[in-house]
Amino acid sequence: MTSRRLGWLGTALVVAGIAMLGASLALGPARGASAPSGWGAGGMMGGSWSGRASAPGPGESGFVAGTPAAPRVVRIVATPQLRFLPDVVTIQAGETITFDVTTMGPTVHEFMVGPAADVAADKAGTPEVADIGMMQTRSVTYTFTGSGPFAFACHAPGHYEAGMTGTITIT
Numbered sequence: 001m002t003s004r005r006l007g008w009l010g011t012a013l014v015v016a017g018i019a020m021l022g023a024s025l026a027l028g029p030a031r032g033a034s035a036p037s038g039w040g041a042g043g044m045m046g047g048s049w050s051g052r053a054s055a056p057g058p059g060e061s062g063f064v065a066g067t068p069a070a071p072r073v074v075r076i077v078a079t080p081q082l083r084f085l086p087d088v089v090t091i092q093a094g095e096t097i098t099f100d101v102t103t104m105g106p107t108v109h110e111f112m113v114g115p116a117a118d119v120a121a122d123k124a125g126t127p128e129v130a131d132i133g134m135m136q137t138r139s140v141t142y143t144f145t146g147s148g149p150f151a152f153a154c155h156a157p158g159h160y161e162a163g164m165t166g167t168i169t170i171t
């Protein structure tokens with residue numbers, strides 16, 4: 001198979017994956033970590049996805065609270081529609097989470113996480129990864145100390161204004 005055909009196959013898999021993820025988010029009552037887990041597995045099979053899947057979240061079988069020594073992995077997909085999938089992440093109070101953020105499509109994204117007011121204000125010093133290009137994954141680790149509220153957002157020009165935000169739910 002030529003590299004050009006592989007490229008087309010990869011594109012098709014990405015499109016199919018986004019469609020599948022969108023369908024599962026729309027249909028499934030459990031919007032949490034279960035959707036990205038399935039998506040991660042499918043992408044790896046297609047060879048266009050080399051990242052880690054999300055670890056089980058609170059209330060899910062196999063859940064282990066993230067700590068500074070062993071953060072829990074939450075995979076986030078940033079889409080060309082200027083959305084994060086999932087856009088709600090449930091944590092246990094005090095957890096340390098490593099967000100693996102992958103951009104699908106040609107639009108470059110950023111990912112900032114922390115206190116909701118700081119994220120909304122794009123406050124300097126708030127934990128962030130930037131310049132996440134197509135099919136790239138960048139990671140940021142954050143410990144959710146206190147009761148929040150916490151949030152995440154993309155501050156690439158115009159994206160926050162378009163609604164590219166997410167919320168942290170604390171159990």
Ligand SMILES: [Cu+2]
Pocket residue numbers: 078082108109110154155156159164
């Ligand atoms: Cu963005």
